Amino acid sequence: MDKFTTLHTTAVPLPIEDIDTDQIIPARFLKATTREGFGDNLFRDWRYTQGEEPEASFVLNNPRYQGKILVAGRNFGCGSSREHAAWAIYDYGFRAVVSSFFADIFRGNALNNGLLPVQVSPAFLDQIFQHIEKDPSTSLMINLPEQVIQIEGSGLQENFDIDPYKKTCLINGYDDIDFLLNKRQVIETFEKNHQVH
């Protein structure tokens, strides 16, 4: 997993609520057996017309909006547990998603892949959308060690929460699996006293 400390970039706004993982990556694109290449089909059915032409009105097809941060409406990533959603967002080039609320499984999947979910207040999310709408070159600064997100040049900033263990993992690029593999002995001891009926 790649390390994450700070990120300083413009952002792409997607002010829609309840974006589910079927929109992020539709099921018919889940047939790959590797983790790569899902970015091509990120938001596929919003990004392309049924005739497979780029849908001009969709934000990813609008050259005004660029950057490594996706800013989305509340309850982002609800629905299916497909980790392919996090892979697709990362593969497309995003390194963080900002929203006022994340669905549980998506949040976990993102964290396991070095994609930082930054949960901000609804008011701050609105501020971000307004600033980007006014000026698409507005950049955001995310500082993970300090747990701060700033709208640069506006003086606006907010702290965000993150599980302390997950924060350490992201900063160092560790996976849960490395941690668990080192616990094999404790796990075997647990198994000796654990009964499954």
Next chain:
Amino acid sequence: MGKTLFDKIWDAHIVEDVGPGTQILYIDRHFIHEVTSPQAFDGLRKRDIPVFRTTQTIATADHNVPTINQHLPISEPLSRHQVDMLTENCKNFGVELFGLGHPNQGIVHVIGPELGLTRPGMTIVCGDSHTSTHGAFGTIAFGIGTSQVEQVLATQCLLQSKPLRMRINIEGELQAGVLSKDIILYIISKLSTSGGNGYFVEYAGSAIRSLSMEARMTICNMSIEMGARGGLIAPDETTFDYVKGRPHAPKGAAWDEAVNYWKTLYSDEDAVFDKEYYFKAEDIGPMVTYGTNPGMGLVVDQAIPDASAVPGIEKALSYMGLHEKQAMLGQKIDYVFIGSCTNSRIEDLRLVADFIKGKQKAGHVEVFVVPGSKQVENQAIAEGLDKVFTEAGFQFREPGCSACLGMNEDKIPKGAYCVSTSNRNFEGRQGPGARTILASPLTAAAAAIAGNIVDVRSLIN
């Protein structure tokens, strides 16, 4: 202070507190399927490590499989490749697989319970959000991502933070024609698709106690649709009766010991929940959804709300080709899908067969009945239900996820309305442009016959 059912099971599975807020949770049972497992096996290969506890993982092929001619090779190359990969991975890593053609094959959340692999008090995970289904047995069951599938394969454990506890109480008696699917669609319509976020939900109350295991599974299945990590129901005699005698159920003295333990699995009188809701069973009617998430639902005789009343409704209605304040009764439909891990069990098929016996589907409607497993299929045939379906003009197919998710060959065409007993009405869920109306098997069957949305309460006595 007493403990909740959830706490009792969770605490019995903590391997170690690695604080703050993070625990190593032991997983008793792990189900896998072809879509979310290949990258996890790849990870094991890269690290050159085996599956830690091979007998605790069970595999099946369900998402990609065709639902006709399952004896032939899968024609779609990418689907075939994914299913072949699963077969190969299971063979190389020593995991038992119920692949196509196996008498135990079926949708992962249908086969676990019917084989007795799902039992009270367990922790169960699967790379699939509807793993919450298994909570109906009084288990902690939840969906995980592929990185976590790899963790469980490698260590039989997950790093978890403990969710908050919610209890939803439903007291009273359901109206005739109202099923457990209606209960859960009703709850989600009240709590919204994010109302359960951060919580594990216990369903309780007299209306829940009166339900069969199949009906309880339908409720727990959709816990994820309100954002909850999972849902569960305290095991009782109904649970024990269902589990008893199944292939993997304990036998003899072990059975008695198991039941004694299972009887301790309930929320203590003085247990405290972080949130509690109360609903009256009498208030619940047959439900249908009108929008593009499962929270956009209403009792079938109500009209679609004002556009100003529900956020996101305009986008949803434009996708659905419906408009505000419109009645759902009488809405013409094109397809009916009876299946998925929500409603494809034998009880669902019996209910549908019983309702349609001697009737014909509407001419313009195409109807798929897709059993949840090979066992359900065989049982349905043994009871002659297949004949009832075909005589009514319904297609009776072979088991799989089918038109639940637009991944295999069973898709709903663009713009068509499909009344579906599945769990998600997201844009494109059943195929690009497909318009899904979620409902109970009874409401779906009634719509198949009428050709439009009807109130089943007016058709049964």
